[in-house]
Amino acid sequence: MGIVLGANEYGKAENRLVRIHRDTARHEIRDVTVSTALRGDFSAAHLVGDQSRVLPTDTQKNTCYAFAKSKGLGEIEDYALTLARHFLDTVEPVTGARIEVAEFGWDRVEVGGSGHDHTWVRRGSEVRTTVVTVDGDGARVQSGLRDLVLLKSTGSEFAGFLVDEYTTLAPTHDRIMSTSLVAGWRYGDASVRGAGIAWDTTWADVRRILLERFATVHSLALQQTLWEMGRAALQAHPEIAEISLSAPNRHHFPVDLEPFGLANENEVFYAADRPYGLIEATVTRD
C-alpha cells in the first residue's frame, strides 16, 4: 500500500486592500481582505520540489491589487468572480480557484448634518463575506456575513427539553437570547450563470430579513429562530439555493441578588465568554 499525495491547494491569504474611487470630489471606499487558493496538479512541487507549474502566492497577491485598479472593485462578488476566472483561464495548471473576500463597512463622518466627502468612520465589527469557487463545473457563489452581534431581552424561552442524569438546568420562559451570527447563502447555479444578481441589494435585503425575523419570532429555542430566519430568506429570494447559519449562544446569566436582599427580575446579567452553546443549521430547498 503506497503513500500518495492527496488533496492540496495553495494561495495568498489575507491581502489587506483598500480601494478609493476618486473620480469626483465625493470619494467612495471599498475596504476588503482577499484570500486566494488554487487547485490543480501540483504534484511535482510536492514530490520533487519542481516549481515550474506553481504560480507564486506573491503573484496572486499582485493580481488582487492590479485587478482592483484595472477591473475595478465594486460588488465583492463580481471582483471575486473576475479573479477566480482569471486564474482558471490564464494559469495552465489551475483547474479550480477559490477567492474569499471579507468587506469592512465605513460610514461617512457627519459634518454639519451631512456626510463628508472623503472621511469615514468604521461601521463596526460586522463583516460582509463572499466565497467564490470557479472550476470546470462552473461558478459557485456563497455570500454572507459574520460577527453580527444580536441580543433580545425578552421573547425567548427554553423549556420542555430532554432530561437525563446529568441535567441540572432549570427551564425558563423568559431569557436573554444573544448571538454573534455567521450566515452564508449560496446562490443557485442558474442565477450565477445568468449573472443577473444585484449582489449589493440582495445582500442588504437578506441581512434585513435575518434581523427582522430574529426580532419578531417568539423563540422557543435558538434552533427555531434560525429555521425561521433561513426560511424567510429563501422565501423572499428565489435566487438563493440554500442558507447556512451558525449561531453561538452567548449566554447571559441572571445574577442571584437574593443574598443582598434584592430581587432580580431579568434585569442584571452576567455575560459569559465561555463555554457557549453552538447551534448550526442549513435551510435548503428540496
Next chain:
Amino acid sequence: MGIVLGANEYGKAENRLVRIHRDTARHEIRDVTVSTALRGDFSAAHLVGDQSRVLPTDTQKNTCYAFAKSKGLGEIEDYALTLARHFLDTVEPVTGARIEVAEFGWDRVEVGGSGHDHTWVRRGSEVRTTVVTVDGDGARVQSGLRDLVLLKSTGSEFAGFLVDEYTTLAPTHDRIMSTSLVAGWRYGDASVRGAGIAWDTTWADVRRILLERFATVHSLALQQTLWEMGRAALQAHPEIAEISLSAPNRHHFPVDLEPFGLANENEVFYAADRPYGLIEATVTRD
C-alpha cells in the same frame, strides 16, 4: 538598606454586566465591563498573609452587580462614582478606589421602519470609557473612547520633515490618513464636585467635535490634527480640564502597479498591520 513594600492595589477586573431596564414594554440596555481597584494599607496581607483587612475581589464583583440593580445603571460616570464612593466610605482600610467602565453600544433593530422594543444589534467596535478615582482629595473623572477607527482618503500631507542618514521616506502631499483613536478627557475638579455635568450629552458632543475636526482640518501631520481636535474640544467644553489623544497611524501604502502597466493615483492601497506610527499628545489649559 531594607526591602519594603511599595505601591500596591488590587481588585476585580473585567466584570461583564448587562443591565436591562424593563419597566415598560420598550426596554433599554446598558452593556458594560467594570473593573475595580482598591488602595489602602494592605501591608499585612503582603508581609504575613493576614487577610483581615482585605475585602475579597469576589465581593467587589458582587457589589458591581448589586449596585446595577439597587442604584441603577444609567450614565456610566454616575455608576462608577457611586461604586468608588461606596468602597471608600464603607470599607475601613480603603483610602482610594478606581473604577473603570467600558460601555458597548447597541442600536435597535429596525422592523418595518422603526426600532424594535427589545431587540438590538451591536453598534460596532467603538467603546465608550470612563475611569473614576475617588480618594481623600476628591473625585477625578476621565471619560473617553477607544477603537474609534477613522480614515480620510485625501486632505493629508507629510513633507518638509527632518532628514538624517537613515531617512528614505519620500515626502507626500496627498495620502490616506487613518487611525484607531483613543481619547480621554478629564473633567475639571470643580465641575465634578458641582455634579452638574450631563455625562451622556457631553460625551456625544466631544465625540462629534473630534470627528468633525478630523474630517475638516487639512492635515500637514497627524500631530497637527490631534492638536486641532483637542483644542476644539476644550474650546467648546469649559468643564473639561484637559484631553489626551493617542493615535496609531494606520499606514495605507499605495501599491506600485507600474510593473503591470497601470498608474496608481492614490486609488489602490495596502493596509498594513505593523509597524505603525504612534502619536500621543495632551491638550490642556495653562
Next chain:
Amino acid sequence: MGIVLGANEYGKAENRLVRIHRDTARHEIRDVTVSTALRGDFSAAHLVGDQSRVLPTDTQKNTCYAFAKSKGLGEIEDYALTLARHFLDTVEPVTGARIEVAEFGWDRVEVGGSGHDHTWVRRGSEVRTTVVTVDGDGARVQSGLRDLVLLKSTGSEFAGFLVDEYTTLAPTHDRIMSTSLVAGWRYGDASVRGAGIAWDTTWADVRRILLERFATVHSLALQQTLWEMGRAALQAHPEIAEISLSAPNRHHFPVDLEPFGLANENEVFYAADRPYGLIEATVTRD
C-alpha cells in the same frame, strides 16, 4: 419546490476544564478545552420549537466535567471516545457525536534542579488536538496539533516557478522558512476498533518526526517539505491512515540596508503579519 431543514447539529463549545490527579503528593495535571456537537433528528426543535428531543448544551457541559471525575481524564482520545459513545448510546435521538479536545501543555517548575510536585509553567502556545466522531459507522479519530511555530534560517529555496505578467518576485536560493503548523492525522478504522493505539506516545513520535523532517529536508518549496513530513509520519506509523498539513508561510523579508551603506546577507529580516502564503496538503495511502 419546498423549503426544508438541511444538515444541523448543536453542542457546547469550549468548556475549559482542568483535571488534577492528586492521589499522591506528586500531582498530575491535564488542561483541556472540550467541545461537543450532537447530530440526529432535531427537526421538531427547528420547525415548531419542540425541545423534547433536545438534550441541553448545559447538560453536555455537565457531562464533560462529570466524566473527568468518574471516567478519568488521561489520554484525550480515550476521554473523547468515552464522551462520544455516551451521547450516542444513552441519548435516544442522537445518531452521531463529535467531541473536540484541545490540550495545553504544562512543565513542572524546576526547584533546586528537580521538577516541583504541584507547580507548573505553561509550555507554550502549541496545542495538542483530537477530533473524535462516533456514529453508526463506528469511530473516527483525528489527532494532531496546532500553533506549532517553526523557523529555519537557511536550507530553503524558492526558484524556477511559473511566471506570468503579474509576477515580480525574484527567485531565491536561500531564505528563511517559517510556519505555524496545523497537523491532523486520522487513525485507520481497524486500529481504532482494535483500541490498541498508544495515543500519547504515538502523538509524541509523530510530532518528533514532523519536526525532524522540517529541519533536515533541504526545501525547494514549502509544498515539498510538507510532503516529506507527511510521508515520514505515514511510513513510521502504519496505524495512521492519512495526515493533513496546513502551513501558513510566515514571510520573513530581508530588509534592504543598502541605503545605509550596509550589506544584508540574510541577517536582518522584517517578519510580516499579513498577507501570508497558505499551503495545504494531505498525504494518504492508496
Next chain:
Amino acid sequence: MGIVLGANEYGKAENRLVRIHRDTARHEIRDVTVSTALRGDFSAAHLVGDQSRVLPTDTQKNTCYAFAKSKGLGEIEDYALTLARHFLDTVEPVTGARIEVAEFGWDRVEVGGSGHDHTWVRRGSEVRTTVVTVDGDGARVQSGLRDLVLLKSTGSEFAGFLVDEYTTLAPTHDRIMSTSLVAGWRYGDASVRGAGIAWDTTWADVRRILLERFATVHSLALQQTLWEMGRAALQAHPEIAEISLSAPNRHHFPVDLEPFGLANENEVFYAADRPYGLIEATVTRD
C-alpha cells in the same frame, strides 16, 4: 485661561525584527518587536504642522533595522540603550527617547538527540521585555517578562478575609492558584552607568527566583506570594532597585459534582476567563 499643548511623544511601534547570526554553520536567532518613542519640543508640528524638527517614524524604523546589522543585536538591553542614545545624541530636537523591546524565545529542534544548527521551534507564549529610557538625567532600564503562566494545584489558601454585606465567598484552605505573570525590575542608576550588568544571566536568574518562590511559598494570599517573589529577587540582586509584579488571579473553580453523585475533592475545575482578580505590587528598597 489659554489652551496649550501638554505632554507629547511619537514613534514607530511594533517593528517586527528577526536577526540571524550566521558567521558559522551553527546559526543564532534573536526575534524581537521594537517600539520607539521620542520626546522633545515638537510644538511647531502640532500648532502649525511644521515638520522640520520631526524625524519620521519611518526613519526610526529604518534605524532599528540598520542597527541590528551595524551594531548587532545581542542582549536586548544593550540594543535598546544604543538606539536610545543614538536618537538623543544625533537628532537635535530630541530630549528623551524610550525604546521598548519584547523578545520571543526559540529552542533548537532536536534531531537525533542534539539541537539542530539552523532550525528552531518557538518556546512559548512567554515574552522577555525591556523598557529603556534615556534623557538628560541618564539612562533607566526596566527589564522583565510577561505572559508567564503559572499554576499550583495546592499550597494556596484564602481565608480570614474582611466580610461585608456583599460578601458571599466561602473561605478555602486548599485551592488552585494560577496567574499570567507580568514582572518588571528596574536596575539601579549606578549599575546602569557602570554598564557592568550581565543582562542575560541576570534576567534568567530573576526568572528562576520568581518561579521557585511561586512554587515553594505556602500561600495565604496572592499578595503574600508576590511580596515573597519580589523580596527574593531584590535580596539576590543588589543591582536591582525595585520590582513591580502584576498578577491576574486566573480563577479555577471546583465544579459541583454532587448532583451526579460524585465527590470533587479539588480534582475537576472550571477555568474561568473573566472576571479575574488583579493583584499588583511593587517591592522596593528604602
